[in-house]
Amino acid sequence: MEKIITIDNLIFEYSKSEGSENIRALDCVNLEIDEGSFTAIIGKNGSGKSTLAKNLNGLLIPTEGTVFVDGYDTADDDSIWEIRQRAGMVFQNPDNQLVSSIVEDDVAFGPENLGIEPEEIRRRVDKALEDVNMGQYKHKAPHLLSGGQKQRIAIAGVVAMKPKIIIFDEPTAMLDPKGRKEIMKIIMELHKEGITVILITHFMEEVIDADRVIIMHEGKVLLDGTPYEVFSQADVIRKANLDVPIMVELGDRLRKEGLDIPQGIIKEEEMVKALCQLKSQN
Amino acid sequence: MIRDITLGQYYASDSPIHRLDPRVKIIATLLFIIELFIVDNFIGFGICAAVLAAVIIVSRVPLSFIMRGLKPILFILFFTFALNIFMVKGEVIWEWKFLHITREGIQIAVFMAIRLVLLIIGSSMLTLTTKPLSLTDGIERLLSPLARFKFPSHEIAMMMTIALRFIPTLLEETDKIMKAQQARGADFESGGLMKRAKALIPVLVPLFVSAFRIAQDLAMAMEARCYHGGENRTRMHEMKLKTRDFVTFALEAIFLALIIIEARMF
Amino acid sequence: MSIKVTKLNHIYDKGMPTEQKALTDVSFEIADGELVGIIGHTGSGKSTLLQHLNGLLKASSGSIEIGGTDITRPGVSMVEIRKKVGLVFQYPEYQLFEVSVAKDVAYGPGNLGLSQEEIDQRVREAIALVGLDYEKVKDRSPFELSGGQKRAVAIAGVVAMKPEVLILDEPTAGLDPRAHKDILRMIREVHEKTGNITILVSHNMGDVAEMADKVMVIDGGKLVIMGTPEEVFSRGELLKSVGLDLPPITEFCNELGIKDTVLDMDTAVGKIVDLFKE
Numbered sequence: 001m002e003k004i005i006t007i008d009n010l011i012f013e014y015s016k017s018e019g020s021e022n023i024r025a026l027d028c029v030n031l032e033i034d035e036g037s038f039t040a041i042i043g044k045n046g047s048g049k050s051t052l053a054k055n056l057n058g059l060l061i062p063t064e065g066t067v068f069v070d071g072y073d074t075a076d077d078d079s080i081w082e083i084r085q086r087a088g089m090v091f092q093n094p095d096n097q098l099v100s101s102i103v104e105d106d107v108a109f110g111p112e113n114l115g116i117e118p119e120e121i122r123r124r125v126d127k128a129l130e131d132v133n134m135g136q137y138k139h140k141a142p143h144l145l146s147g148g149q150k151q152r153i154a155i156a157g158v159v160a161m162k163p164k165i166i167i168f169d170e171p172t173a174m175l176d177p178k179g180r181k182e183i184m185k186i187i188m189e190l191h192k193e194g195i196t197v198i199l200i201t202h203f204m205e206e207v208i209d210a211d212r213v214i215i216m217h218e219g220k221v222l223l224d225g226t227p228y229e230v231f232s233q234a235d236v237i238r239k240a241n242l243d244v245p246i247m248v249e250l251g252d253r254l255r256k257e258g259l260d261i262p263q264g265i266i267k268e269e270e271m272v273k274a275l276c277q278l279k280s281q282n
Numbered sequence: 283m284i285r286d287i288t289l290g291q292y293y294a295s296d297s298p299i300h301r302l303d304p305r306v307k308i309i310a311t312l313l314f315i316i317e318l319f320i321v322d323n324f325i326g327f328g329i330c331a332a333v334l335a336a337v338i339i340v341s342r343v344p345l346s347f348i349m350r351g352l353k354p355i356l357f358i359l360f361f362t363f364a365l366n367i368f369m370v371k372g373e374v375i376w377e378w379k380f381l382h383i384t385r386e387g388i389q390i391a392v393f394m395a396i397r398l399v400l401l402i403i404g405s406s407m408l409t410l411t412t413k414p415l416s417l418t419d420g421i422e423r424l425l426s427p428l429a430r431f432k433f434p435s436h437e438i439a440m441m442m443t444i445a446l447r448f449i450p451t452l453l454e455e456t457d458k459i460m461k462a463q464q465a466r467g468a469d470f471e472s473g474g475l476m477k478r479a480k481a482l483i484p485v486l487v488p489l490f491v492s493a494f495r496i497a498q499d500l501a502m503a504m505e506a507r508c509y510h511g512g513e514n515r516t517r518m519h520e521m522k523l524k525t526r527d528f529v530t531f532a533l534e535a536i537f538l539a540l541i542i543i544e545a546r547m548f
Numbered sequence: 549m550s551i552k553v554t555k556l557n558h559i560y561d562k563g564m565p566t567e568q569k570a571l572t573d574v575s576f577e578i579a580d581g582e583l584v585g586i587i588g589h590t591g592s593g594k595s596t597l598l599q600h601l602n603g604l605l606k607a608s609s610g611s612i613e614i615g616g617t618d619i620t621r622p623g624v625s626m627v628e629i630r631k632k633v634g635l636v637f638q639y640p641e642y643q644l645f646e647v648s649v650a651k652d653v654a655y656g657p658g659n660l661g662l663s664q665e666e667i668d669q670r671v672r673e674a675i676a677l678v679g680l681d682y683e684k685v686k687d688r689s690p691f692e693l694s695g696g697q698k699r700a701v702a703i704a705g706v707v708a709m710k711p712e713v714l715i716l717d718e719p720t721a722g723l724d725p726r727a728h729k730d731i732l733r734m735i736r737e738v739h740e741k742t743g744n745i746t747i748l749v750s751h752n753m754g755d756v757a758e759m760a761d762k763v764m765v766i767d768g769g770k771l772v773i774m775g776t777p778e779e780v781f782s783r784g785e786l787l788k789s790v791g792l793d794l795p796p797i798t799e800f801c802n803e804l805g806i807k808d809t810v811l812d813m814d815t816a817v818g819k820i821v822d823l824f825k826e
Contacts, residue, residue, distance in 0.1 A: 044724045045695055059506060081508050089506040092722075096499035101447040102415055108518035110507040121518040143450040146590065157507065173722050176590045176751050177793060202724045205796075243725040246796050246813075253817045259824065268800055275804065279824065455642075461604050462643040465635040466705060467627065467659025484655065487645035491691070 004165060004196050005033035005056060005087075009065035012051055025051040027219040028065070035164070038197045040207035043216030044241050049200050052216065053169045056198065057087040070164060085114060087165040088158030092173050094150035095142075103145075103153055104129065104138040110161040121160075128156040132186055148179025155186060165196040172203065180206075204245040208266045215240065228264040247271045291351060293410045298526065299341035300411045304420030306527045310534050311408045317541045318397050318404070326544050327396050333537055334404055343410050351406045352399070359398055366391035418442040423521055429512075436512030448496060452489070459488045549615045549632075549712045551578040551601070551745065556610035558596055558769075570596040571769045574610070578762070583739055583746045585760030585777075587753065589791045593769035594749050598715050601747070603629040614713065631660055634711030638718045640702035641695070649675065649693075649701050650686040656709040674708035675701075677741065679734050696727030700734060707738055714738065715747040720755070732759065753795040757781055757811040765790065782809040 012026040025048045033039055043049040054060040055067055058074040070086045072079040088110075091097045100106040104125050111121045129135045132152040142150055151171055158166055168187060172180040184206055191197045199206065207213050213230040215223040217240040223230045231237070234244045234252055243249075247268060251261045260278060265271050299307075314330070321327055338348065372386030409417070422439030429435050460470065463484045470481050558571040570593050578584055588594045599605040600612060607620045619629050634656075637643070646652035650671050657667045675682045678700040685693070690701050703719065719735060720728045732755060739746040750756050756763055756777070763780040765772040767790035773780055781787070784794050784802065793799070801810040801819060810816045 044726050054502075057506060059502060081510065084506060084508045089503075091499065091503055091506075093499055095451055096496045097503035099447060099500070099504060100415065100443060102413075105415060105518070109504075109509070112516050112518060113508040113510065115514040115516050118516060118518055118520045121516065125518060141450070142447070143454070154503075161507065178589060178791065241726045246800075249813065250797075250800075250816065250820075253813065254820060257817060257821045259821065268796075268803070271800070272803055275820065275823075458637065459643055461599070462635075462637045462640065464604060465602055465630065465637070466643075466656035467630050467709065469626075469659070484643070484645045488643050491645075492642060 001037075002035040003032045004035040004070055005031070006068040007031040007055075007065070008067075010052075010055060010062050010067060011064040012048075012055060012060060013063045025219055026055070029219075029221055031214070031221065031224075033165075033196065033198065034211075036191075036194050036196055037212060038191045038199070038210045039212045039214060040210035041198065041200045041214045041216060042202060042204075042207060042242060043222075044202065047216040047240075048219040049216045050169055053089070053167050053198065053200050056165075056167055057089055058083050059089070081114075085161055086163055087167060088161055088163035089167045089169060090151070090154050090158055090171050092170040094147050094154060094174065097154050098142045098150060098157075101141050101143075102138075103134065103140050103142060106142065106153060107138075107156045107160050110157055114161060124160040124162070125156075128160040129153075131159055131189075132156045146179060147175045148182045151175065151179065151183055152186065155183075155190075159190070163195070165198065166190060167198045167200070169200050170202070171199075172201065172206065202242075204243055208245055215242065227266050231266050232264045291406065291409055292413055293343045293347055295342050295411075297340060297342045297411070299337060299407075301526070302411075302530055303521055303523055303527045304412050304416045305424055305521065306523070306530050307408050307412055308417075308420050308424060310530065311405055313534055313538055314404045315401060317538060318400055320541055320545050321397075322393065322545060326541060327393070327400070329537075329540060329544065330400055331396075334400060334407070337407055338403075341407065341411050343407070348403055348406060348410065351410075352402060355398070355402055359395055362398065363391045363395050366394050414446050415443065418446070419517075419519065419521070436515075440512075444500070448500075451496070452493065455492050456485065456489055459485050459492075549580050549745065551576075551713065552611075552613040553577075553601075554611045554613075556597075556600060556612065557608045558600065558605060559608045562608065569769055571600075574766075574769075574771045576764065576771060576774055578745055578747070581743050581745065582761045583736075583748065583759060585756035585763045586747060586749045586766060587751075587756055587763060587792055588766035592766045592790075594766050595717060596769070597766065598635060598717055598747070598749065601713070601715060602633045602635040604635070627660060630711075631709065632711060633713045633715065634706040634709050636703050636706050636714070636716045636719060638721055640706075640719075641690075641698035644690040644698065644702055644705075647689060648687050649680075649690050650682075652690050652701060653704045653708050656705050660709060670708045670710065671704075674704040677707055677734075677738050678704040679730065679737075680704070694727075696723055696730055699723065699727070699731060703731075703734070707742075710742070711744065713745045713747065714742075715749075717749045718751065719748070720750070720752065735759075753781075753793055754797065757795040757798065765792070767791070777811050778809045781811060 007029055010026055010029040011024065013022040013024050015022050029052065041049050041052065051060065055062060055074065056069065058080045061075050067074045069083045072083050074083055098106050099109050107125045107128055108121050111124055126135070129138055132155050134149065134152050134156060137145065137149065142153060145153070172183050175183065187197060187199060188209065199210065201207060208227050210227060213225065213227050214221055215230060215237060222240055223233060223236060231244055231248045234248050237244050245266050247266055247270070250271065251265045254261045261274055265274055318330060321330060338345070367383055367387045368381055370384055370387035370390050372384035374382050374384055376383040418439050422435050425433065425435035468481055468484055470478065554575050556571055556574040560568045560570050574597065586594055596605060600607055603619055603626055611618045611620050614632055617624065644652050646655065653671045653674055654667050657670045672682050675685065680697065680700055690698060693701065699719070706714065716735060720731050723731060735746065735748065736759060748756065748759065760777055762774060763777050764774045765780060765787065772790055773783065773786065781794055781798050787794060794802070795811060797813060797816050798810055801816055804820065806819045808819065810819055
């Protein structure tokens with residue numbers, strides 16, 4: 001498969017205040033992301049996951065190493081707008097990323113910056129709002145919408161730029177359960193349409209449908225693989241002060257009680273199936 | 283509730299006035315203000331009032347809504363009226379101790395009052411029939427020729443757009459912080475001026491912190507969406523003058539000519 | 549100390565075209581020392597209810613008795629109410645404003661008109677109670693701390709007022725799993741050590757199921773049901789009808805056909821093992 005993002009020996013350092021020692025937020029990260037894949041990145045606060053995300057569209061530039069996005073080097077000033085058009089980003093706080101006091105004007109903001117023809121912008125805005133089920137709100141003011149709805153507008157604003165990749169930086173952290181479900185549904189749909197999705201989160205139930213899970217810890221990649229591979233190493237994850245999905249926890253506990261539950265169960269339906277099988281064998 | 287406030291005083295409707303190009307409305311309003319100062323007799327004011335009345339009727343904005351906007355300026359109106367009526371020298375028609383009223387005084391006071399009322403209603407028609415955001419767009423485009431002289435018309439418009447977007451957010455934030463500090467025993471309502479000013483520190487500091495956080499987040503979000511100033515930027519809403527806009531201009535020109543001729547004749 | 553709310557009504561913008569009924573005939577009692585969870589989706593009226601208990605909003609009708617005093621009666625002093633009832637809002641770290649942690653925590657007690665000695669004592673206690681090291685953090689700027697620590701300091705600011713009723717509105721919103729657990733453990737500790745009434749609003753059904761003695765479900769400004777977690781979470785259909793989920797582990801055990809309402813992992817493991825013993 002085509003590699004759409006290639007990260008080679010990425011080091012990112014910043015200084016907290018003038019003259020103080022540099023803090024290394026990312027330490028020799030090497031990753032390749034397949035085009036059209038769904039990658040989830042987990043880690044506790046301060047693990048470097050958000051810094052990594054901002055390195056993927058040139059909001060931050062590597063201190064050392066390189067990041068290539070669809071063939072463009074993020075350190076190259078001339079290609080920065082090419083990169084940001086290709087790799088869109090949705091942020092955590094739904095309020096602080098909307099620019100305009102009218103929904104459709106906000107969605108148009110990105111395409112307008114790209115210098116696209118007005119009729120084409122119109123088409124893209126209407127399509128993007130339909131994609132996130134917010135068509136009927138296009139003339140509304142964002143401050144009258146719920147958190148989940150605002151986040152959908154933010155996604156529409158990125159979709160209207162026709163990116164190949166969308167990086168979601170904890171998009172559901174500030175939402176209620178209903179809002180979270182809405183956003184996850186839309187992310188899954190975008191992925192199905194062929195967009196490369198990178199989801200940064202700390203909610204375990206959001207990563208079990210990903211193609212690949214990366215666990216960040218202290219600026220390094222701690223684990224990297226399919227959800228099954230990663231979550232079969234529950235002890236490593238717990239040591240990094242992270243939770244494991246509830247079914248992984250349950251599986252561990254049941255194994256300790258002597259039940260013969262296979263490793264690598266992460267979804268409810270898989271656990272139900274395993275238990276039923278076990279029961280019929282008894 | 284605080285989130286329900288409407289900004290400016292836009293009155294939502296779909297009247298022909300609402301649909302006019304904002305640039306046309308801005309220019310027409312400016313011309314109307316100039317006309318009010320050219321006029322110096324009752325017939326002239328009559329014409330102005332009639333035109334304004336026609337605009338109001340076509341705009342379908344209820345009169346009560348417009349009158350509400352007049353309330354805050356009643357005091358100024360009264361004050362200028364009193365000032366003019368007592369201060370202008372001329373043919374004295376009434377006198378009491380040091381106060382005297384002159385014929386010229388009455389005339390000027392009445393003219394000034396009519397002028398002010400028409401001015402306020404006229405300019406509020408602009409904000410009542412134009413969304414704040416269209417207004418900003420209109421201003422940006424009217425000022426854009428000045429960009430050649432390094433005038434930051436796009437930046438000013440962008441700042442106004444962001445301000446419009448975040449005023450409700452910051453108001454809500456203020457409300458939240460005030461309540462939170464009240465829950466910690468803050469008292470904003472009693473005590474002298476100094477005490478009250480001091481009581482606001484626990485609100486103002488978090489509010490500034492919030493505003494900076496919003497600014498930082500928003501700047502990053504805008505950059506991520508390829509914002510790089512007004513250069514090579516297109517707009518979804520094209521502003522093209524339509525027939526109705528030209529007709530309005532023509533009417534406005536006739537109106538202006540009428541006012542100038544009228545002022546010369548009488 | 550107990551709370552008794554009777555026929556509480558609240559109407560926003562009464563008499564205006566935007567008039568909105570936010571609470572309708574809400575009645576309940578909370579006994580001394582209970583930890584009560586309140587659940588309901590966004591806009592259900594939870595926040596409105598909380599603000600009444602603290603006197604920030606005035607009831608349109610009904611009464612709120614806290615420790616025998618009806619705080620809806622005119623003439624009840626706000627300082628008295630705030631001494632009794634502490635309210636921690638969502639994202640409370642956004643209300644920090646002082647130059648040091650100790651000063652910020654001292655703001656609430658200072659407003660109660662206590663002696664300097666008493667204030668210092670309470671600040672010390674409150675900071676320790678929320679799991680921070682007083683000596684290490686007292687002089688630091690609250691803005692330099694990590695997200696979880698900031699929140700702990702903000703909660704300490706209310707805890708230091710020694711309220712007999714401590715209300716927390718979604719105290720774990722936006723935190724990572726580690727900080728989430730720390731804050732919950734801290735709330736439980738404060739509750740056990742002070743013996744106060746704790747009212748916890750949360751979107752996380754699992755947390756409520758594990759922590760609360762009683763659960764209240766609010767929907768459309770009405771109290772739908774109040775009872776023990778077992779009682780409330782055995783009503784899956786009812787909860788679904790008001791847009792709420794069961795705790796994931798409860799849902800899972802229901803799916804397995806376990807008849808009892810299972811609320812935590814330990815019980816779930818036991819029940820599943822039992823299935824195989826039969």
